[in-house]
Each structure stands twice: as structure tokens, then as C-alpha cells.
Amino acid sequence: MLSLPDFPWDSLLPYRERASTHPDGLIDLSVGSPVDDTPAVSQQALASASNAPSYPLTAGSPELILAMAQWWERRRNTGPLDSTQVLPTMGSKEMVGLLPTLLGLGVSDTVVIPTVAYPTYAVGAAVVGASVVAEDDPDRWPSSASLVWINSPSNPTGAVLPEDYLVRAIARAREIGAVLASDECYAEMAWEEASSPSLLDRGVTNGDVSDLLALCSLSKQSNLAGYRAGLAAGDPVLLSSLLLARKHLGLIMPAPIQGAVAATLAEDQHVQEQRGRYRARRELIFPALRAAGFRIDHSEAGLYAWASRDEECWSSVSWCSERGILVAPGSFYGQAGQHHIRVALTATDAACEAAASRLRA
Numbered sequence: 001m002l003s004l005p006d007f008p009w010d011s012l013l014p015y016r017e018r019a020s021t022h023p024d025g026l027i028d029l030s031v032g033s034p035v036d037d038t039p040a041v042s043q044q045a046l047a048s049a050s051n052a053p054s055y056p057l058t059a060g061s062p063e064l065i066l067a068m069a070q071w072w073e074r075r076r077n078t079g080p081l082d083s084t085q086v087l088p089t090m091g092s093k094e095m096v097g098l099l100p101t102l103l104g105l106g107v108s109d110t111v112v113i114p115t116v117a118y119p120t121y122a123v124g125a126a127v128v129g130a131s132v133v134a135e136d137d138p139d140r141w142p143s144s145a146s147l148v149w150i151n152s153p154s155n156p157t158g159a160v161l162p163e164d165y166l167v168r169a170i171a172r173a174r175e176i177g178a179v180l181a182s183d184e185c186y187a188e189m190a191w192e193e194a195s196s197p198s199l200l201d202r203g204v205t206n207g208d209v210s211d212l213l214a215l216c217s218l219s220k221q222s223n224l225a226g227y228r229a230g231l232a233a234g235d236p237v238l239l240s241s242l243l244l245a246r247k248h249l250g251l252i253m254p255a256p257i258q259g260a261v262a263a264t265l266a267e268d269q270h271v272q273e274q275r276g277r278y279r280a281r282r283e284l285i286f287p288a289l290r291a292a293g294f295r296i297d298h299s300e301a302g303l304y305a306w307a308s309r310d311e312e313c314w315s316s317v318s319w320c321s322e323r324g325i326l327v328a329p330g331s332f333y334g335q336a337g338q339h340h341i342r343v344a345l346t347a348t349d350a351a352c353e354a355a356a357s358r359l360r361a
């Protein structure tokens, strides 16, 4: 049997119970699950692709391949990509969790992850029995590493990795012979700059994408979490071996979802509208957290406030729960997060307004 860590959210249960006793009810800001409607363009495309008797293509339909390639070029500045450089995934989480497996890593391999990180990077390594090293500085990535994860914008901190870091990361990964995988699930949610640079940005790669992989997701930018819609792009050699493994394993994005994703990627307007909603929620929640004595670190991108009162994170979680607000303790994301909480902006406007007024009270 696999030996995996307990699902950390279970340990929040007592705080959820406490927050639920608030006279005006629980406000759940502990998870980043979108609450706004799926755009009409996606719903219509899903409906019109619903007659799907045949098996879909693992590589994606020609329409989807074209839409993915055009999206990476238009939104992530990759330069032109061909069909061998893009791949659909069923949300990005499965690819994050399965990448070590699909790459054939095992007990003698080492996977590097960020020091404050989305837990699935380590889970994916645990599935194959690989060792995990948490290290942000490329110069300190061990020469034994086979796979390095970076995440920008970061969940939970909201930090963006600048281009010069990405260039250094590529150089170091190539020096040690590791695959460099960049999780860019919050790519469209950068607040202080127009965007956050992709690992595959041509200014970063200079056209050489060997051993590079970037992942993105439609869950956040297009409210498509329920469809399970993700995208991978990068090195054609790497992608062809991932595609082969995915064909054998039946890891195929369903045909109606492929239709919906193709249509959704071709439209940028709804993403801008969604950004506007999150920007308004940031403007409610961030000042209210500061008024309650929290400092907000990083958070220049993404869908969270990474907040601290320099106390143990569970004290902050408990303080919030007394106000009927559930937040995530930073320790869920590694030891380095133990003095922070992660406050999600993925709640309705009304819930964010209520949370802000409870924090200020």
C-alpha cells in the first residue's frame, strides 16, 4: 500500500466547527475553489460537444491543439508552438501528482520542491518513493535531482519568479540533468504586473525548451475547476514520452471538455472580467486583514492573501475561526509557512464583504 501523508484539510475540522457556530454563519476562505459562474462560452461549447460516442484523442483534437498552441503564444509569450509541444491534462493537479510516475522516477531519484509549496509536489514524489528536497535557490539544488518543481505565481505565497530567476533555474537544471517543471496555474492572476513570466517565455528560453515543462490550468482563470481542464507545454521529446504513457494509461481529457477548453482558450474577455472580480475582493480583504493586525507578504499574484501576525499559524487560524472565518494554516505548505495563514479570495462578493467587516470588528 502507498504510504501517503494524511489529507491536511482534515485537521481543520475543529476550526470549521467553531467557525460554523458564528451567528451569521461560516465564511470559508480556506480553499481556492472558484465560486463564480463558468463562462457562457465554455458552457455552450460543452453542450455542443456532448454527443461523444468515440474515444477522444489523448493528444487533443486538432481544434484543441491549435487553441492550446495559440493560447501559450498569445498569453505566455512562448513564440509559436506546434502540436508536439502542447498536451491537454485533466486539470493540472493530476499532472503535478503523476509527473514523477510518468517520468519513470523511483526510489533512487530526488525531486526538488519549493520551501513553501502546494502539497501535491511532495505527494507525487512519495507515490514513486523518491526523496524530496525543499530548496528555492537553484545554486543549492542537489546534483542528484531528477525533477525540479517551481511554482509561479506561488500557491500559497503569491510570489512571482522574475525572468532572471527562471534563466538561472534553467541553467542549473541543465547542469544537473534534471527536468524543470513550472506550475503556472495562477498565470493570469498577477496584480502588480500585466502577467507573470512563463518558464517558456521566449525571453527566458531563447528558443531552447529542452527538458522544460510548464503547466497551466483553466480552473482559476476561467472558473472551470469542475471541468478538470489543464494544459502542459514544453519540450517535444519530454511531451512525446508523457503522451505515450498517458495513452497507455487512459489519461485522456474527455471529448466534451476538449470542445469546451478549445472555445474557452480562444476567448480572453471572460478572464479579464474574472480578474476584475478578484481584484475587488482583494481590495476588501487585504485592508481588513491589515486592520486586524496582519502583515501581508508577497501576494502580488494569485488568489490568496499570505498573511502573518508573527504568531504560530494555528493561533491565527483559531482567531479567525472565532469570527466565523475559516482560513488555511501556512504549515500546510511546509515548515517555512508556520507563521502565516493563507486567506482565499475565492468566495462571493457578499461573503468577502462580510469577512472584511468581521475582521475589522
Ligand SMILES: Cc1ncc(COP(=O)(O)O)c(C=O)c1O
Residues within 6 Å of the ligand: 032, 090, 091, 092, 093, 094, 096, 118, 151, 154, 155, 183, 185, 216, 217, 218, 219, 225, 229, 230
Ligand atoms: C499551485 C497549484 N497547482 C495546481 C493546482 C491544481 O489545479 P487544477 O487541478 O484545478 O488545475 C492548484 C490548485 O489549487 C494549485 O494551487
